[in-house]
Amino acid sequence: MDLQSKWQIFMQDRGDGVTYVDWVLSAWGWTLSIAACAWVLALLVGFLIGTLRTVPSKPLQWFSNAWVELFRNIPLLVQIFLWYQVLPSMFPALQQVPVFALVVLALGLFTSARVAEQVRAGIQSLPRGQFMAGSAIGLTRPQTYRYVILPMASRIVLPPLTSEAMNIIKNSSVAFAAGIAELALYAQQAGVELSMEVEVYLVVSVLYAVSAFGVNRAMAFIEARVRVPGYVGGSK
Amino acid sequence: MNLDLSFYNWELISNFVQKGFFFSIQLTLVAMIGGIVLGTLLAMMRLSGIKPLEWIATIYVNGLRSIPLVMVILWFFLLVPFVLGRPVGAEASAFITFTLFEAAYYSEIMRAGIQSIPRGQVFAGQAIGLSYGQNMRFVILPQAFRNMLPVLLTQTIILFQDTSLVYVIGAYDLFKGFETAGKNLGRPIEAYLAAAVVYFVICFALSQLVKRLQKKIAIVR
Numbered sequence: 001m002d003l004q005s006k007w008q009i010f011m012q013d014r015g016d017g018v019t020y021v022d023w024v025l026s027a028w029g030w031t032l033s034i035a036a037c038a039w040v041l042a043l044l045v046g047f048l049i050g051t052l053r054t055v056p057s058k059p060l061q062w063f064s065n066a067w068v069e070l071f072r073n074i075p076l077l078v079q080i081f082l083w084y085q086v087l088p089s090m091f092p093a094l095q096q097v098p099v100f101a102l103v104v105l106a107l108g109l110f111t112s113a114r115v116a117e118q119v120r121a122g123i124q125s126l127p128r129g130q131f132m133a134g135s136a137i138g139l140t141r142p143q144t145y146r147y148v149i150l151p152m153a154s155r156i157v158l159p160p161l162t163s164e165a166m167n168i169i170k171n172s173s174v175a176f177a178a179g180i181a182e183l184a185l186y187a188q189q190a191g192v193e194l195s196m197e198v199e200v201y202l203v204v205s206v207l208y209a210v211s212a213f214g215v216n217r218a219m220a221f222i223e224a225r226v227r228v229p230g231y232v233g234g235s236k
Numbered sequence: 237m238n239l240d241l242s243f244y245n246w247e248l249i250s251n252f253v254q255k256g257f258f259f260s261i262q263l264t265l266v267a268m269i270g271g272i273v274l275g276t277l278l279a280m281m282r283l284s285g286i287k288p289l290e291w292i293a294t295i296y297v298n299g300l301r302s303i304p305l306v307m308v309i310l311w312f313f314l315l316v317p318f319v320l321g322r323p324v325g326a327e328a329s330a331f332i333t334f335t336l337f338e339a340a341y342y343s344e345i346m347r348a349g350i351q352s353i354p355r356g357q358v359f360a361g362q363a364i365g366l367s368y369g370q371n372m373r374f375v376i377l378p379q380a381f382r383n384m385l386p387v388l389l390t391q392t393i394i395l396f397q398d399t400s401l402v403y404v405i406g407a408y409d410l411f412k413g414f415e416t417a418g419k420n421l422g423r424p425i426e427a428y429l430a431a432a433v434v435y436f437v438i439c440f441a442l443s444q445l446v447k448r449l450q451k452k453i454a455i456v457r
Contacts (some may be wrong), residue, residue, distance in 0.1 A: 073439035074432050075397035078411060081428045089425050173304035177403065184306045187311050188404070201307065209302040 009194055010060055016135035018211050020190055027186035034104060034172040034182060036208035039165060041108030046115025051145060053120040064116065073111035076174050080106045084178040103175045111168050115161065155226055166212040183207060243426040256413025260265055262410065264396045267334035274335065280372065283362050284410060284433065300340035306404050308337050313405045319338060326407035338395055349380035359373030366401050380424050386450040410434065
């Protein structure tokens with residue numbers, strides 16, 4: 001079989017009007033949807049928890065600390081099983097929730113702990129004078145965070161957040177364990193069905209690399225747009 | 237929903253979990269040692285100033301870092317038997333995969349470590365007549381290792397968590413041990429919970445130790 005006809009197998013109908021190309025595109029769509037939804041959740045929760053880690057209140061510090069340690073010290077695969085198997089059997093209401101949402105929760109909260117660590121580091125890297133300046137002009141602490149600290153810190157953490165955003169694309173592959181038809185599951189199933197593992201893995205790997213690179217460029221664009229002159233990467 | 241606490245007994249550990257636990261630990265240690273050695277070589281290649289070596293190392297590191305570990309595990313499971321010319325089990329394949337994959341991550345840490353050494357140190361080594369190899373061995377690498385030790389160990393904790401992904405090729409690790417027990421004894425929920433607790437306890441304890449070490453090192457420096 002020559003190379004061209006080998007690749008043409010991808011155009012072959014699987015029997016239900018769906019070709020392997022259709023299938024890989026839908027799998028890519030699942031990968032990107034999981035990653036995008038989980039990323040939004042991770043940013044929201046991560047910024048909240050990361051901020052709480054820097055406030056003076058002991059109970060809030062304890063809570064946010066516990067949050068980070070909990071989600072950081074259990075492997076993602078195990079967390080997926082917790083959301084997809086354990087919690088629905090403990091809380092039957094969760095059985096109505098689609099698996100997609102459960103996986104997004106698992107991946108999003110797992111990543112929120114990492115985002116929170118970056119946000120905390122970003123806030124703590126700001127000079128203490130920024131807090132003092134805030135209170136000197138009569139801002140309350142929440143106002144200081146809202147108008148002074150977080151706008152600065154969120155720009156400082158953009159580079160580490162870029163690598164977390166690329167990680168979330170890669171980590172979404174663990175969703176195969178919950179049976180979601182994303183790229184990693186496609187690789188396993190289509191590889192076996194076609195007996196063309198090398199070609200299928202190659203396609204899937206390229207799609208992952210392209211997605212991660214796309215995220216990288218998007219974040220670099222945002223970084224360039226929002227940079228503050230005189231700060232990290234903002235010399236222009 | 238009530239948990240069946242009688243699920244947690246010695247039989248569970250000796251019949252199902254122990255074997256997987258030792259595999260996960262072995263895999264972590266082998267990949268850590270092999271990964272750090274190989275990673276250091278890759279880092280030295282990238283900083284060598286010799287273009288072909290730089291390219292090889294850069295392509296290797298960036299290539300492995302741009303695809304998910306799940307795919308890397310699948311790739312190696314496919315390719316290792318092909319390269320070796322004979323079928324290998326999922327466990328043997330995992331050792332090779334994790335060593336080569338983690339090397340990419342350790343090499344980035346070692347590169348940062350080597351670059352964190354002031355250039356004056358390199359010049360000082362050259363001034364007293366050390367060769368490149370001697371300079372690396374006696375001056376640069378010992379300091380780079382010391383500075384990067386907490387980061388290397390944190391990466392090892394992540395590595396330990398990542399070993400659970402050998403699930404994709406069906407290797408029998410710590411997680412698989414719990415899952416098998418849950419399936420065989422009809423108590424999957426208890427099994428997954430126990431797996432989460434065991435991973436948490438191990439990783440949390442290790443990360444606290446790393447934190448302590450970090451403080452110790454920070455004081456001396």
